[in-house]
Amino acid sequence: MLQAFTAGQVRSAEEPLLAAGQGAALMQKAAHGLFAVAAGMLRDSGGLYGRTVVVLAGGGNNGGDALYAAARLARRGMGATAIALSERIHPDALAVFTAAGGRLERLTADNTDALAARCAAADLIIDGVLGTGASGALRGPVANLIDAVNAKAGPRGDRRPQVLACDGPSGVDLDSGRIEGPVLRADATATFGAAKAGLLTGAGALAAGELNVIDIGLGLSNGAAPAPAIRRLELADAAALYRRPRTADHKYTRGVLGIAAGSEQYPGAAVLATGAALATGIGMVRYLGPRSVGALINSVHPEAVCSTGGVAEARSQAWLVGPGAVGDPEQARRARDAITSGLPVVVDAGALAEVPRTVGPQVILTPHAGELVAFLGGRGRPVTRDAIEASPAEYALETARLTGATVLLKGYTTVTAAPSGEVFSQADATPWLATAGSGDTLAGILGALAAAAAGDGPAAARAGVPEGAKWAAVAAAAALIHGRAGQRAARRGPVIVSDLPGEIGAVVAGLLAVPD
Numbered sequence: 001m002l003q004a005f006t007a008g009q010v011r012s013a014e015e016p017l018l019a020a021g022q023g024a025a026l027m028q029k030a031a032h033g034l035f036a037v038a039a040g041m042l043r044d045s046g047g048l049y050g051r052t053v054v055v056l057a058g059g060g061n062n063g064g065d066a067l068y069a070a071a072r073l074a075r076r077g078m079g080a081t082a083i084a085l086s087e088r089i090h091p092d093a094l095a096v097f098t099a100a101g102g103r104l105e106r107l108t109a110d111n112t113d114a115l116a117a118r119c120a121a122a123d124l125i126i127d128g129v130l131g132t133g134a135s136g137a138l139r140g141p142v143a144n145l146i147d148a149v150n151a152k153a154g155p156r157g158d159r160r161p162q163v164l165a166c167d168g169p170s171g172v173d174l175d176s177g178r179i180e181g182p183v184l185r186a187d188a189t190a191t192f193g194a195a196k197a198g199l200l201t202g203a204g205a206l207a208a209g210e211l212n213v214i215d216i217g218l219g220l221s222n223g224a225a226p227a228p229a230i231r232r233l234e235l236a237d238a239a240a241l242y243r244r245p246r247t248a249d250h251k252y253t254r255g256v257l258g259i260a261a262g263s264e265q266y267p268g269a270a271v272l273a274t275g276a277a278l279a280t281g282i283g284m285v286r287y288l289g290p291r292s293v294g295a296l297i298n299s300v301h302p303e304a305v306c307s308t309g310g311v312a313e314a315r316s317q318a319w320l321v322g323p324g325a326v327g328d329p330e331q332a333r334r335a336r337d338a339i340t341s342g343l344p345v346v347v348d349a350g351a352l353a354e355v356p357r358t359v360g361p362q363v364i365l366t367p368h369a370g371e372l373v374a375f376l377g378g379r380g381r382p383v384t385r386d387a388i389e390a391s392p393a394e395y396a397l398e399t400a401r402l403t404g405a406t407v408l409l410k411g412y413t414t415v416t417a418a419p420s421g422e423v424f425s426q427a428d429a430t431p432w433l434a435t436a437g438s439g440d441t442l443a444g445i446l447g448a449l450a451a452a453a454a455g456d457g458p459a460a461a462r463a464g465v466p467e468g469a470k471w472a473a474v475a476a477a478a479a480l481i482h483g484r485a486g487q488r489a490a491r492r493g494p495v496i497v498s499d500l501p502g503e504i505g506a507v508v509a510g511l512l513a514v515p516d
């Protein structure tokens, strides 16, 4: 599991080591890790010798790390330039950099464009402007320089220089992921000691590019470490959460998912959710809804048990309500009954309107940003879509605390939050999954995992997450399976959602291949 901490938590972990006089050693470890990532990027694109690197060097230790790393690159035959962005630059690092042949330029009132052109022509830019000591957005002449580099070099993907962020892209709030001013979007980030929470979520996750965590011995993964601000499940964690069929199982012990989804108007959502739930692995799907929708489901999935009855008569371990259930008062009633049943329930799409003021963490809300705007607005908390997208972890957590529900907020990163405060952020998806019906399959996967987890007491402990975070972890596992299934599908071309169940099955097979 990837664990991410706030800048303050990382600084606190550094304190005893700094007090013990290990500051310089920590910086060398950080610089070595940064150098190794830079060398890897350059080797993949033609090697180091004869190529050029520009360091944007701020006045703090972040600039020091970047200068030490660039000195190593210079010793391997690279042309290295540092742009000093502050009167005083880390003196020891600067001395080593110049001794290795690095050139120093200073940002002045009238050389912004010339320096931006230098950056745009380089093979690699190392962003060492600000790290964990940052407060607020980039401002003044440094902000102007970053704007000019962005204008001259072009956007990531089109531009010539690769950008490597030292500890994090400067201008990203390393706690929330929010970006208030200019930022140089990185192709990769080398972050020291532990991932920073703002690099796993929101605008910060987009700006960070490929994340490399460099261990510098801060001890943030040992038992005495504080709880991480954000977690990210890896394959082994999803495997630990997944309930494997046991020898004595029958269909009821494996989990029965009740689905009240779809309507005469939108029958497809119910078919997609059912297919995804079956592919995830479950004892049975019981479908409740219009007869015509049940017939359609059975034409594709004959194993689903379909009826037009109510929630109380359909024994299930968990419910999924909402996808495609538009303009159908019967489905709305089933949604309300499921939400108040006390069983785990995935509440998607239109059923979000049926959620009472407070519920328990076994109720899992699955809005996208637009739906969360409406949901919070209806509870007297006006918010914009942009604000949610810039800092999704914050809003997912606020919603979880406000309602008592678990929240899965869909987006570039899918964030899940428990009312007890734990947050997960998954970045498994591909933009090819942004297509109609995709959310219905995510809801189906989550419904199946929830039904299996309902009777699986040790699930959270197996995955090493606090019991209060069980449903948020299960929701994060659903996002992982969905995202990776989408990636597999995208290898064959644009994703067609009705093809996803085959890929979901393959991802689950990958989970089962992880040793117990």
Ligand SMILES: NC(=O)C1=CN([C@@H]2O[C@H](COP(=O)(O)OP(=O)(O)OC[C@H]3O[C@@H](n4cnc5c(N)ncnc54)[C@H](O)[C@@H]3O)[C@@H](O)[C@H]2O)[C@@H](O)CC1
Pocket (backbone or CB within 6 Å): 014, 018, 023, 026, 027, 028, 030, 058, 059, 060, 061, 062, 063, 065, 129, 130, 131, 132, 133, 134, 135, 136, 137, 138, 139, 142, 166, 167, 192, 216
């Ligand atoms: N403290 C440690 O033990 C270690 C720190 N390391 C590096 O040191 C970094 C933290 O170093 P520092 O504490 O020196 O802080 P930073 O290097 O992040 O920068 C702080 C400096 O920037 C200025 N500043 C803050 N916000 C600004 C803004 N919005 N615009 C312009 N200037 C601003 C401050 O006045 C201060 O001079 C980490 O991110 C990491 O890169 C690593 O070398 C590993 C060890």
Ligand SMILES: [K+]
Pocket (backbone or CB within 6 Å): 062, 127, 128, 129, 130, 131, 165, 166, 167, 168, 169, 170
């Ligand atoms: K930085």
